[in-house]
Amino acid sequence: MESGNLSWILISAAMVLFMTPGLALFYGGMDSRRNVLNMLMMNFYCVLIVPILWVVIGYSLAQVPFENDFLGSLDAFMLGDVARAGDGTTLATIAFLGMFAAITPALISGAVADRMKFSAWAIFVPIWVLVAYVPIFKWVYGGWLGQRGSLDFAGGTAIHVNAGIAALAAVLLLGKRRGEVSPPHSMPLVMIGTGILWFGWFGFNAGSALAANGIAAQAFMNTFLAGAAGGLLWVFVEWIRDGHPTNLGAASGIVAGLVAITPAAGYVSGAAPIAIGAIAGVVCCYAVRLKRKFGYDDALDVVGVHFVGGIVGSLLIGFFANPEFFEGEFEKGLFYGGDTGLLIEQALANGVAIVWSFIITTAILLALKYTIGIRVDAETEHNGLDLALHRETAYHD
Amino acid sequence: MKLITAIVKPFKLDDVKNALKAAGITGITVSEVKGFGRQGGHTETYRGSEYQIDFVPKVKVEIVISPDMVDTAIDTLLQAAATGKIGDGKIWVTEVETIVRIRTGERGADAL
Numbered sequence: 001m002e003s004g005n006l007s008w009i010l011i012s013a014a015m016v017l018f019m020t021p022g023l024a025l026f027y028g029g030m031d032s033r034r035n036v037l038n039m040l041m042m043n044f045y046c047v048l049i050v051p052i053l054w055v056v057i058g059y060s061l062a063q064v065p066f067e068n069d070f071l072g073s074l075d076a077f078m079l080g081d082v083a084r085a086g087d088g089t090t091l092a093t094i095a096f097l098g099m100f101a102a103i104t105p106a107l108i109s110g111a112v113a114d115r116m117k118f119s120a121w122a123i124f125v126p127i128w129v130l131v132a133y134v135p136i137f138k139w140v141y142g143g144w145l146g147q148r149g150s151l152d153f154a155g156g157t158a159i160h161v162n163a164g165i166a167a168l169a170a171v172l173l174l175g176k177r178r179g180e181v182s183p184p185h186s187m188p189l190v191m192i193g194t195g196i197l198w199f200g201w202f203g204f205n206a207g208s209a210l211a212a213n214g215i216a217a218q219a220f221m222n223t224f225l226a227g228a229a230g231g232l233l234w235v236f237v238e239w240i241r242d243g244h245p246t247n248l249g250a251a252s253g254i255v256a257g258l259v260a261i262t263p264a265a266g267y268v269s270g271a272a273p274i275a276i277g278a279i280a281g282v283v284c285c286y287a288v289r290l291k292r293k294f295g296y297d298d299a300l301d302v303v304g305v306h307f308v309g310g311i312v313g314s315l316l317i318g319f320f321a322n323p324e325f326f327e328g329e330f331e332k333g334l335f336y337g338g339d340t341g342l343l344i345e346q347a348l349a350n351g352v353a354i355v356w357s358f359i360i361t362t363a364i365l366l367a368l369k370y371t372i373g374i375r376v377d378a379e380t381e382h383n384g385l386d387l388a389l390h391r392e393t394a395y396h397d
Numbered sequence: 398m399k400l401i402t403a404i405v406k407p408f409k410l411d412d413v414k415n416a417l418k419a420a421g422i423t424g425i426t427v428s429e430v431k432g433f434g435r436q437g438g439h440t441e442t443y444r445g446s447e448y449q450i451d452f453v454p455k456v457k458v459e460i461v462i463s464p465d466m467v468d469t470a471i472d473t474l475l476q477a478a479a480t481g482k483i484g485d486g487k488i489w490v491t492e493v494e495t496i497v498r499i500r501t502g503e504r505g506a507d508a509l
Contacts (some may be wrong), residue, residue, distance in 0.1 A: 030443075183441055183448040242442050252444060288444045301444060 005211045009092040012207025015200045016099035020047045020106050022196025026251065027110045029189030029299050032182035034384025035114045036189075036394045042109035042121055050102035053126050055079060058101055059094050062134045066142040071135060096207060104133050104159045110300035111167035114177050115381055118389045120374040124364055128166065136162050136353050148330055149342065151321065151351035153219065154208035156263025156314040157349050162357045164307025167298060171363035174374060176297035178381050187247050194251040197226050201258045205265040215326060218264035223258065226277030232258020233281030249285070250392040256284035258307050260313030264320065272320040280312045314350050318343025370374065398493035398505070401460040404432070404486035405478040410456050416477035417460070420469055423509075426459040436484030455486060461496055463509060468507050 024043035028036045050058070060076035076082045083091045105125045112121070139145040140158045152158055184190060205223045209216035233252025239245040257277030261268075264276055288304035293296065298304065321333035321342055330346075332338030368374050380388040387393055405413055410427065417425060431452035438451040462470055472487055479485050498508040 181448075183443055183450075237444065238442075242445060244442065246442065246444050285445070292446070 002212075005186070005213075006092055008212035008216065009089065009096055009207060009210060012203035013092065013096040013099055015203025016096065016103065016207065017047065017200075018046070019099075019197055019200030019204065020103045022193045022200055023103065023106055023110075024193070025189045026193030026197060026255070027192060027300050029186040029191075030110075030184040030248070031113050033185040033395055034386055036386065037390055037392050038118065038385035039109060039113055041111075041118065041390060042116075043106045044386055045118075045122060046106040046109075046125055047102045049126055050105065050129055051098050053129060054098035054101045056095070058129060058134055059097065061130070062101075062137045063097070063142065065260075068138070068142070069144040069147070071143075089228065093210060096210075100155055100159060100204075101129055101133060101137075104155075104163050105129055107160070107163035107302060107306055108167045108170060111171050111298045111302040112174055113299035114385065115174060115375055116170075117372070117374055117376055118385075119372055120368045121364075123368060123372070127364050128361065131364070132166060132357050133158075133162065136356060138395055140349060145345075145349040145352060148345055148348070150345040151267055151317050151330055152263045152314065152349070153266040154205045154262045156310045157261070157353050160259045160262060160306045160310030161314065161350050162353050164303055164310055164362040165354045165357045167302035168296065168307065169358045170365060171296050171298050171303075173362065173365045174297075175368065176295075178378060179298065181299075184248065190251050191247055194254055198223075198254060198258065201227070201262075205262060209266060215266050215328075218269055218326070222261050222265045222268060222273035225273040225282070226257040226261030227254045228257070229274045229277030230254055230260065230281035230284075233278045234285045236287045239281055252288070252301070252305060253281040253285065255274060256280045256309045259283075259306055259309030259318070263310070263314045264317045267317055267322065267326065267328070268320040268333075269322055269325045271330045272322070274311055276316050276320065279316065283312050284309050290316070309334065311350060314346050315343065318346045398509070399462055399464055399494050400493045401458075401462060401467065401470050401474075401479065401488065403458045403460075403474050403488045404430070404455050404492070405458060405474075406480065406485060407454055407456045409478045409480070410458075412477045413458060413474060414415045417470065420473045422460060422462065422466070422470055422473070424460070426433045428457045428459075430455050430457045434484070435486075453484065461493055461509065463506060 020043055024040045028039045031039045056078055060074055061072045064072045064076040064082060105128055135160045140152045201223050203221055206216045206220035209219055231250045231254035234249045235245045238249040257280050260276050260280030261273055284305050287308040288301040290304060319333045319335050321330060323330050323332055323337050331342040333342060365374055376385060431454055433451050433453060436453060438449060438453055440447045440449055455485055460470055467490060495504060496508045497504050
């Protein structure tokens with residue numbers, strides 16, 4: 001492998017790492033001032049424990065050997081000989097994939113904000129990564145779902161749909177927050193977090209080409225356009241519907257567009273990323289209202305943005321996939337002369353991920369609920385989690 | 398000795414301060430406060446959900462002053478703080494038992 005490719009994977013890995021602090025600020029700004037540090041800590045905890053877990057057994061279970069249908073093995077425990085082989089590409093790729101494993105559980109934190117015990121979160125994250133994330137990742141990348149022909153370029157099904165449905169399972173078990181819900185305590189933090197996420201997402205999507213080539217460049221352009229289109233459309237919908245163009249609408253739409261283009265980034269071209277981002281921007285803008293209709297308390301809209309955005313992007317591959325453009329060996333989407341086969345595979349892969357992730361998340365949290373408990377007491381919730389759980393205060397004034 | 402307390406709109410604070418200075422009033426104390434009255438609060442919309450913000454930011458101006466200056470101070474405040482719209486605030490006057498200048502220990506009118 002050329003040094004150019006290796007360089008791009010290494011840079012992309014660092015960019016994806018940066019997304020977790022970005023996500024922490026995106027969520028933290030939306031949270032109330034008495035819970036912002038707990039939110040940051042839930043996110044940072046993921047980049048403390050998951051990299052170690054990934055190197056010790058996660059990568060081995062998820063990818064070694066690549067041909068396994070359902071699960072890898074322990075052959076690459078502590079990476080073993082895998083890391084030494086070749087010119088560093090494998091090692092760089094393992095690090096790159098480790099960043100994805102870290103940010104996926106972090107996505108869930110936004111839903112459980114303001115009321116989850118940190119001790120329960122600390123146990124939940126590593127177990128969830130091993131039992132929910134690793135198998136789904138394996139099935140999608142090299143395993144039975146991928147072999148059937150479903151497509152997920154950078155983690156729409158494996159990451160966003162997976163984490164999004166886990167968020168729903170978690171809030172159904174946790175229950176609603178008590179008292180009045182505070183508006184975002186710092187919109188500037190949300191906007192900085194959004195900028196960091198978008199920057200990192202270029203590594204996330206274009207890095208998933210695992211080479212510095214034309215596919216990476218197209219994925220880069222798609223990431224650029226879908227984020228813009230998502231933000232633009234969300235703002236327009238709010239402006240027309242609610243009367244004002246909001247910063248939070250722009251931020252949410254950018255993220256919705258980026259989520260939707262994630263699974264499609266290396267399979268679509270031309271105007272498709274604009275369409276995918278725009279559709280996600282509109283659909284997610286309405287999807288964040290579902291929680292009011294159905295009564296689940298998804299605090300920062302992980303379901304409405306990540307789950308719904310992931311589903312939208314993943315299914316739209318069935319329409320927009322363009323193998324001729326990429327000279328790739330995957331099925332054509334409906335708009336490029338394909339049949340419904342690809343769309344059905346996309347639906348199947350997401351359906352499987354939804355069922356597995358929902359069941360596993362529920363099982364882990366039920367076990368925790370009846371042992372150490374998953375919810376803080378009423379007084380802690382009222383006074384804020386920052387001081388009670390972390391003995392820190394975000395703003396002394 | 399009297400204490401004049403005025404609640405005014407934050408953006409009128411500079412006008413109030415300059416007008417009081419010009420009227421010969423030598424000292425004021427200012428605090429940022431929040432409250433609600435007939436003006437009420439406002440709503441903000443985040444992701445299509447409305448949040449009611451009940452408390453409106455205001456500035457509290459406190460002036461300790463000799464009784465013969467009270468009317469001048471009130472007139473000055475009325476001129477400087479009024480916009481004619483709801484939420485302009487209130488002024489009230491209370492009796493002050495004594496006043497002491499910390500630096501010198503002077504009491505009563507000498508301490509003003």
